[in-house]
Amino acid sequence: MTTPPKRKRDRAATRAALLAAARARFTLVGYDATSVRDIARDAGVDATLIFRYFGSKERLFEEASQLLREPVDTGTDDAPAYLPTRLLHTAMRQDEDGTAGGQPLTALLLSSSRPQCREQLNSQLYDTYVRNFEELVDLPDRELRAELLTAWLIGINVARSIAHTPALSDACVNDITPYFEQVAALLLGTPPPGESSP
Known part of the structure; x- marks a missing residue:
């Protein structure tokens, strides 16, 4: 039986989901009370993707507040x-x-x-x-x-x-x-x- 191929991750959609989750969390409780795990859980992805796409929690905050x-x-x-x-x-x-x-x-x-x-x-x-x-x-x-x-x-x-x-x-x-x-x-x-x- 052939194993179905893994679906390719949609990088743009994942980044957008992380940014939306980060904005909501930072607005709700601020930077210090927000963890990367909280953001990742809200976005429905693994927390390691925050570091892959943004490099750090601080860089994610900067981008989330870009508006x-x-x-x-x-x-x-x-x-x-x-x-x-x-x-x-x-x-x-x-x-x-x-x-x-x-x-x-x-x-x-x-x-x-x-x-x-x-x-x-x-x-x-x-x-x-x-x-x-x-x-x-x-x-x-x-x-x-x-x-x-x-x-x-x-x-x-x-x-x-x-x-x-x-x-x-x-x-x-x-x-x-x-x-x-x-x-x-x-x-x-x-x-x-x-x-x-x-």
Whole structure:
């Protein structure tokens, strides 16, 4: 009797499964509390494949949090009032299954006790949020206003993804957007979307 040939492993699918499992784990409990065995078990593969495909747990973490480094669509110059809304949507980006888990920002927040993660978090917050907000402000305290709005965005993320406060956790981005736009307009000194300058 002939032994059936072994099925060839789909490298791309395995890598994708490991990245998805890693993102979910790192977001749930952070870097230190996540083991490679947990990630491999969630992905349905052997833990040795993490080292084969990524080299180390740290490299896997870096790749799993890569989404935060993606360029943000800042839109066109003729609609700057919509930039805060686009950045809110970026901060609340959800996985394809509709859950709030798997967000790289949350993974970085939970892992910020590690110097490398803290450095990456600081860099990405500034590059993705603070600098973009600063460009909308034409006031002497523009840095403070931009950082305050960024802090509110981070607070929304923490309340939903880490603290799981009931009202924010149940709210979708469209529920939050009108409130966020009003506060953003106040902090940035710009008219809310849809309103013209006085």
